[in-house]
Amino acid sequence: RLDKQKELKELLLAIKIRETSKWADFGLANSVEKEILNWLNSRIKEVPKKYSESDIYSLRSGAVLYFRAYEIFGDKNYLEAGLNRADLILKAQWSKGHWPWGTRLGENFVRIQDGFNNEPFWIMLYAYKLSGNKKYYESAKRCADVLLSLQRKNGGWPDQWSFNGKYSGHSGVIKGVSFNDNATNSCVQMMIAMFHMTGDKKYIARLTKLGEFVEKSKMGEGDVTGWCEQYNDDGSPSRARQYEIELPYPRALTRGVGPLLIWLYLMDGDEKHMNLLKRAYAWHEYVRKEEIKPEVIEQWRQMSRKWSPSHHSMTQNYLMEYRPGWPDAYLPDGSNWGRVLNFRLMLWNPVTPVQKKKYDRFIDHSWPPVERLAVMASANQPPPRDYNMYVHCHSSIGNSLSEIRRALLEHKRGGRAGMIKYYSNPTKYASDQYLQARVDAAKRALNLRNRRMAYPFKARPGYTGMAAMKDFNFLGSKSRWYGKVGTKWGAAFQNIYPASNVTWYQWQFIYDMKLAHGEIDSDSAARGGRGFETVASQTHLDSWDVLGEWGMATIEMENYFDVPLD
Template sequence: MMDQYIFPQRLFALIILIIFVVFNLPSRANDMGLVYDAKIGQYKDLSYDALSGKGLTWKARAQLFGGDTVHYESLTDRQRIEKQEELKELLLAIKIRETSNWADPGLADRVEAEILNWLDAQVADVPKKYAEADIYPLRAGAVVYFRAYEIFGDKKYLEAGLNRADVILKAQWPRGHWPWGTRLGENFVRIQDGFNNEPFWIMLYAYKLSGDKKYYESAKRCADVLLSLQRMNGGWPDQWSFNGKSSGHSGVMNGVSFNDNATNSCVQMMVAMFHMTGDKKYIARLALLGEFIEKSKMGQGDVTGWCEQYNDDGSPTRARQYEIELPYPRALTRGVGPLLVWLYLMDGNEGHMHLLKRAYAWHEYVRKEEIKPTVIEQWREMSRKWSPSHHSMTQNYLMEYRPGWPDAYLPDGSNWGRVLNFRLMLWNPVTSAQKKKYDRFIDHSWPPVEKLAVMAAANQPPPRDYNMYVHCHSSIGNSLSEIRRALLEHKRGGREGMLKYYSNPTKFTPDQYLQARVDAAKRALDLRNRRMAYPFKANPGYTGMSTMKGFNFLGSKSRWYGRVGTKWGAAFQNIYPSPSVSWYQWQFIYDMKLAHGEIDPASAARGGRGFETVASQTHLDSWDVLGEWGMATIEMDNHFDVPLNNN
C-alpha cells in the first residue's frame, strides 16, 4: 500500500522537474550568452529574448552594443583603502614603463608633445568665411580646440576655438538658420545633414566655456526658427522655403522626414533649449511625434517599418531615386529607432518600446533568412568576383553583403532588395502575386541573388556594371548598435535600466573619482592602447597626430564602435597603419592625466550621454576622451527629465 502511494508521488515529482527544466531552457540558453557561428560569420540568434553581453570580448560587445556606461558606487572604508593601494601600484607600474629602456621610455611625453605641437601649428589657420570647403574645418576645428582647452587648460586653445566659432556665428542668417550652400539665400533652410544642428551645438559649447551670451543667443535663435518649422504632428521636414519657392533639391518640405537626422536633430535641439530656458514651448508638440510614428508605420502582419519621408497625414512619399514609398531598415536605425528610445525615456510609454521591439524582430527575421548557408554562399560568390578594390572595407579585401540589410522591403514582407531609379531590385525570385500587387515598385528586369551568384561563378560581369557596393549600400552604411543596446538594457532592467545607461554624474564624489582614476590607469597601462598610441614617426604610413591634414579625424568618433566591414568600427582598425591612431593618442594622454589626478572630479564627470549628438547609430564609452560633447554643453545627470505629458 505504501509502495503504491510512493510511486505516484515520485512520478509527480519527475513531471514537475521536467516542466521546470523545459520552461527554463530559454533562460538557461540566455545565461550561456550569444552563439557565434564562425563558419558563416554570424550570430545564430540576436532576437530580443536572446540578447546578452555575457562572455563577449570587448570587441564583440562593442560591435554589437556600442560603448559602455561605467557607474561608480560608494566604497566602504576597507574598499577605499584597497582602491588607494591599487592606484598607488598602478601609478608605479606606469612610472616604470615610462622610465625604463626595456619598455616605453617617455611615451606619454612624446605623445603629448606631438598633440600639442600639431594644435599649436593650426591655431592661426582660421578660414575667413563659413562656406563650401571651409565649413567642416571651422566646425571641427572649434570642437577640437574647445576639447583641447578642457584637457590641457591652455587659454590659447579656447581662443582658437572661439575664433572659429565667431566665423560660424557671423554667417548665421538673421532669422536664426545657417546658409545652405552659396547659391541659396536666407529664404531656404536645410534641416537635415547637420546644416543647423552642428553650428547650434558649437554655439552652446562656446557659451559653456566662455560665458559669452552672444553664443547662447545664437543657439536660441536657431532653435526658435526651427521650432517655427515644426509640423503640427511633431516632426520636421528635410527642408523649408519661406516664400514657397523650390530649392531645386530633393527632400520633403510639407511633411516629416526620418532621413539624415532631419527630425532627430531638431528634437535634440528642442530638448536642449527646454533645459536651458525652462520654456515648455520647445517641447509642446514632441509627444505628438510618438503618435505620428505609430500612425505612419508600414507593413502587414509581422512587418514593421517606416519609409524615409512622409506627408503630414502620415502617408508615405518619395524623395530621391533611392527613397520611395517602402519600409526601409535605415529609417529605423537613423530616425525612428532613436526617437522611440528617447520618447520612452521621457514619457515611460511602453508602447514606444513595443513598437521598437516589433521593428527589431522583423529585421532579425530577415537576417535569419539570409544567414542560411546557401544564401551566405551566394553572396560570398558575388563578393569574390565583384568587389571593387577601391571600396574594400574588410581585412579580407572583399566587400561583403551583411545579412539582414537590404535597402527596403515589400510591405507584406514577401521580398526585399535594393532601391535605385525609384524601383526595387529584389533579392529573391519575383512571384506572380508580387508582380500583381507591387508592380509599380519592382524592377522586373533585375535577376535574383541566386542567378547573380551563378553569373559571378562563371566570371561574368555584374548586370549594369553594378559592383558589390550597389548591393552593400545599406549593409555598410547602417548600424543597429544603438537600438540593440537600448533593447539589451531594457531587457536587463526595464526603463530604469535604460535610464541608468544613459545617465552619469556631473561631478564625481571622492570615492567615484578614486575609482575613475584606477580605471584610467588601467587603460593607460593596457598594451594595446599604448601600442595604438605609439608615435612611429619614422615609419612610412604613420597616421599619428603629426600627420593629420586638417580636422577630419574628428569624424571617426561618430562611428567609433560598430561592426567591422562597415563604415563603423574605427576603434578596431588596428592593422598598422591605423587611421585611428590620433584618437588613441588623445585617449592615452587623457587617461594618463586622469590617473595622475590632473583632471579634477568635476571635469572628469561630464553628465549623462543623453540624446547623443556625437555617436551615430552607436554609443561611445562614458569615459571617452571626446565623448558626447554636445550633451556635455548642458551637463545633467539625466537629460530625459522632460515633462512631455504635462504640457
C-alpha cells in the first residue's frame, strides 16, 4: 500500500508539471473543464416543449448527460436540468405504461424495438436514483408491467403491438419473437431490473422459456448455426422487411441471440447456452477464413477502389472495404452467402444448380458474384443497379463480435465463475481498490494520446470538442466506443485529427483528473458491474469509462446475474 501511495504521489506530481509548464500543456485540464461546463450551463434552460419528433432524442440525451454531469461535477443545477427533461418524458407516457410511437399513432400501438420504451425506462430509473422521487420509479414499473403483458408464452417479445388489432402501417413482427434492433433483449434487461428492484418473480418467470426458444429456433444444417431476425411463435422463421427474410443473419447473433445466450448462462449456469454460442461463433469464423483468402480480398479491394462513395468515407476506411466474414445472411446449408435486398439474397459466390433448385425463392438470380463484380469494377464499369460499396458493406460496417469473443475468452479462462468475475464490479471501493482506481486514472490522465485527443483545437476546421456540439445527441456515440476502427465502432481508437469524438475524450480526461485527485469518492467511482449492458450491446464499456453502463448503474449491484431462473 505504501508503494502504491508513493506511485500515486509521483503521478500527481507529473500531472502538475504538465498542467503548469508552458513547454507542455499549460492549463489543459482547466481549459477543457471550462469548455464542458460553459456548454452545459448555456443549455440548461433550452428544454423542448414536449416529447415528440426530433425533440425526443434531445430530451433523452439531455436528461442522461445532465444526470451524469451532476454526478461528476456536483452542481445541483445539473440535477434540476436533468429532472426537468425527465419530467417531460414522464408526462408523455401513456396511461398503459408505454411511450408514444411517433405523432400519428396513439396509445393503442406499442413500438418495442428501437429504444421507444427501454430508453425512457432507464431514464426514469436514473431520475429515481438521483432524486429519490417515487414517481419516476412508478413510471418505470408501469412501463415494465405493460411490456411484461406483451411477452410471448415462449419468453420473447415482438417488434410491435396493437391492443385492438389494428395495423400500425409499419413493418415488424407482431405475433412472434424478434431478435432485431433490441426488441427482445431490451425487454429482458427491463424485466431483470424490475426483479432486482421488487423481488417479484413474475418479471423473470418466462426467461427459461426464452432459452428454450433460442435453442429451438436455431437455423442451419450441419455446422451452420445461426438465427434469423424474426420468428413466429412456434419457432419457424418469419420475414418482416425487404432486408429481413427467413435466413440466418450474423447480426442476429451479435445484436440479439449472442448476448441472450451469455446472460442466460450467467444466470442459470447451463453449459448448453455456451455450447450453442461456440457453435455459432465457429461458423462465423469459418466464413471469415473463407473470405480472407488473398484472391477474395483482392476482388473486394478492386470493387472498393472504384465503387466507394466519396461522401460516405470513414476514418481509416476511406475505401469502405468489406470486412471478411460479414455478409448479410447465409443460405441455411452454408453453401453461399451475401446481401439481402428486395426479399432476395444477392450471393457473393457463383450460384450452383443445387442452390438454385433448393433455395430458388430466396436467391436474386440476376446478381453477379463477387468475382464478376471485381472484373466490372476493374474495367471502370458502374456497379449493377448503382449499388455502391455501402450496399455491400452494410453488415460489415455495423456489427461487432467484441462482446461474444470476450465472453468466450473469459469462459475458456475460468468457466462461469470467471465470466461472472468479468461482468462484476464493486458498488463501493475498499481503500486499496480506491487507491488503485486513482492510480489508474492518473495514468490515463497523463497518457499523451488521451491528452492530445482531448485538446481543445477550437480554431481548427473539423473540431468536434464540446464547444462544437450543436445538441445532446453525441451521447449515442458511446454505444460504439470500443470496437474495430474503420466501422461504426472503434471511436475510442481513433488517433488522427480531426477525430469525430473529441467530446468524449474531453469528458473522460476531466473525469480521470478528478478521480486521480480524489475529487470523486470511492462510492461514486464504483458503480457496480457491467451487467446486462444497456449501452454497448455489442462492445463493452469499462468500469472506469466516464459514462459507463449508465442504465445498469441506475440499480447499482456487483453481480446482476444473481437471478433464480426456474
